[in-house]
Amino acid sequence: MVDMFWVGCPKCRGTFCAATRDFKGQDREMICPFCSHAFKDTEGVEPQEGTGAGWLKTAK
Amino acid sequence: MAKDLRHFIKALQEKAPEELITVEKEIDPRFEASAVLQHLENRDAFPAVLFNKSKNLRGESSPFRLMSNLHATRQKCAIALDLEKHEWRSELVEEYSRRQRNRIKPIIVSREEAPVKQVIRTGKDIDLFELPAMAIHAMDGQAYLNDVVIAADPDTGVYNSSHHRMKIKSKTRTGLYASPRHLWSYFRRAEERGEPLPIAMVHGHHPAIHLAAESIVPIEDDEYEVTSGLLNEPIRLVPSEAFGDRLMVPADAEVVIEAEILPNVREAEGPYGEFTGYYGPSRYAWVCEVKAITYRKDPIWVQMFVGHADCSIVGGIGKEAGTLDIIKATAVPTVKAIHFPISGCCRFISYISIAQKAEGEARVAALASFPPFDELKIVVVVDEDIDVFNERQVLWAVATRVQPDDGLDIIRHVRGGTLDPSQVRLTDGSKLIIDATKPQDRPFAKTLDIPADVMGRIRLEDLLSPADRARIGI
Numbered sequence: 123m124v125d126m127f128w129v130g131c132p133k134c135r136g137t138f139c140a141a142t143r144d145f146k147g148q149d150r151e152m153i154c155p156f157c158s159h160a161f162k163d164t165e166g167v168e169p170q171e172g173t174g175a176g177w178l179k180t181a182k
Numbered sequence: 183m184a185k186d187l188r189h190f191i192k193a194l195q196e197k198a199p200e201e202l203i204t205v206e207k208e209i210d211p212r213f214e215a216s217a218v219l220q221h222l223e224n225r226d227a228f229p230a231v232l233f234n235k236s237k238n239l240r241g242e243s244s245p246f247r248l249m250s251n252l253h254a255t256r257q258k259c260a261i262a263l264d265l266e267k268h269e270w271r272s273e274l275v276e277e278y279s280r281r282q283r284n285r286i287k288p289i290i291v292s293r294e295e296a297p298v299k300q301v302i303r304t305g306k307d308i309d310l311f312e313l314p315a316m317a318i319h320a321m322d323g324q325a326y327l328n329d330v331v332i333a334a335d336p337d338t339g340v341y342n343s344s345h346h347r348m349k350i351k352s353k354t355r356t357g358l359y360a361s362p363r364h365l366w367s368y369f370r371r372a373e374e375r376g377e378p379l380p381i382a383m384v385h386g387h388h389p390a391i392h393l394a395a396e397s398i399v400p401i402e403d404d405e406y407e408v409t410s411g412l413l414n415e416p417i418r419l420v421p422s423e424a425f426g427d428r429l430m431v432p433a434d435a436e437v438v439i440e441a442e443i444l445p446n447v448r449e450a451e452g453p454y455g456e457f458t459g460y461y462g463p464s465r466y467a468w469v470c471e472v473k474a475i476t477y478r479k480d481p482i483w484v485q486m487f488v489g490h491a492d493c494s495i496v497g498g499i500g501k502e503a504g505t506l507d508i509i510k511a512t513a514v515p516t517v518k519a520i521h522f523p524i525s526g527c528c529r530f531i532s533y534i535s536i537a538q539k540a541e542g543e544a545r546v547a548a549l550a551s552f553p554p555f556d557e558l559k560i561v562v563v564v565d566e567d568i569d570v571f572n573e574r575q576v577l578w579a580v581a582t583r584v585q586p587d588d589g590l591d592i593i594r595h596v597r598g599g600t601l602d603p604s605q606v607r608l609t610d611g612s613k614l615i616i617d618a619t620k621p622q623d624r625p626f627a628k629t630l631d632i633p634a635d636v637m638g639r640i641r642l643e644d645l646l647s648p649a650d651r652a653r654i655g656i
């Protein structure tokens with residue numbers, strides 16, 4: 123699978139995964155799957171377990 | 183009457199009523215439908231589920247019914263190919279293989295004859311949020327389309343069908359993520375000319391259309407002809423609203439969404455719960471603009487329960503049939519059976535049984551099975567006394583016929599599955615062959631057996647009370 127990183131949404135703080143080659147260091151906006159906020163990887167907050175609407179609820 | 187979803191539902195009701203349940207209480211397609219399916223799965227139950235009342239993505243009551251888990255058992259897929267429900271093992275693989283090779287030309291019908299044209303939405307009347315599209319897994323966040331995408335080759339006009347995730351972004355806009363296969367090739371060539379690629383998303387038709395979308399056929403082959411072969415009759419096509427006869431769409435579908443993949447436009451799409459059982463990360467992916475939505479007056483919106491049996495099984499049967507044909511034709515004519523088990527998502531692992539006539543045939547069978555299908559990673563080859571549809575038997579063969587220093591081969595740096603979470607590089611993976619066949623060059627231990635004449639003479643029906651037989655289910 124493509125390399126990925128975890129990122130936190132600066133608006134809702136939901137945590138999700140994104141492809142490194144597509145977004146890391148690129149001038150491209152990610153879109154938060156939980157609140158649809160668009161932001162670049164430099165604007166992302168530290169991913170934190172349990173802080174977002176969607177932190178891997180089904181994987182636990 | 184042409185074969186369509188209604189025809190299949192009727193066949194299920196007649197041949198395997200336990201394979202279809204209905205839910206009358208109104209549900210929300212955003213996570214509630216998938217919660218129902220997950221609860222069923224947690225109880226090892228995989229019926230098709232028809233939700234007779236569903237909300238749309240605006241939270242309003244929808245005129246669409248919602249259906250999922252259509253392919254979640256091999257028994258349902260057997261019925262889709264006109265077999266009986268007990269014919270789900272090699273009979274199903276062989277029937278798929280026979281029908282797939284029997285290509286049938288589609289037929290064209292008028293708009294008046296096409297149920298999918300009963301309601302037509304174009305221009306300002308297009309609103310994807312009026313659909314009961316499912317949001318399935320937590321990190322998906324939003325609703326996606328995920329059924330069959332049909333497109334015509336921009337150079338040859340040959341049709342491809344395949345499954346893709348398509349995030350609903352607005353009333354008229356979706357994302358689309360595609361691995362580098364046939365649709366990817368179509369769009370790359372259209373985009374090089376600065377042109378959009380017309381596509382049709384089909385939500386609701388006979389399962390043959392889904393089974394065909396997962397077939398292993400060359401890019402030159404027309405997958406409407408493969409679908410027709412699997413249906414055992416010509417699929418009925420009708421010109422699309424937006425693209426006319428440049429894009430023919432299935433006349434007997436429940437819902438068709440016509441769209442263009444836009445050239446030189448990319449946006450974030452995903453993350454999405456994939457067939458692997460894991461989330462695939464957000465990608466910078468294609469964008470589609472919807473041009474028309476057409477559907478029946480009493481539409482049933484069908485959506486696949488991706489990442490679960492519904493998605494695994496429908497993908498596995500075509501792989502089994504295609505791989506079996508290739509091994510038989512090019513490598514080991516005495517191949518007996520093949521199975522892509524659900525433990526490997528019906529993609530990553532295959533069990534192959536052969537009547538081995540010479541040392542080395544097991545490896546040849548395994549090697550021949552890798553090229554047509556990148557995701558296949560682990561191949562276990564067993565003797566013909568092992569039932570490849572019985573995982574316990576296969577693992578018993580591995581446990582008792584394999585020494586790891588002799589029976590295993592690893593092939594490194596081979597093209598692998600782009601969604602395999604264990605694969606470090608995007609397309610560069612490795613393959614494992616487990617030769618669990620008995621050696622040909624020395625005597626080998628004999629499998630246990632009871633004297634055959636006694637087995638034939640002794641019948642449980644003569645010895646056990648009806649109560650005991652009922653208790654143990656015989």
Ligand SMILES: [Zn+2]
Pocket residue numbers: 131132133134135136154155156157158159
């Ligand atoms: Zn957010």
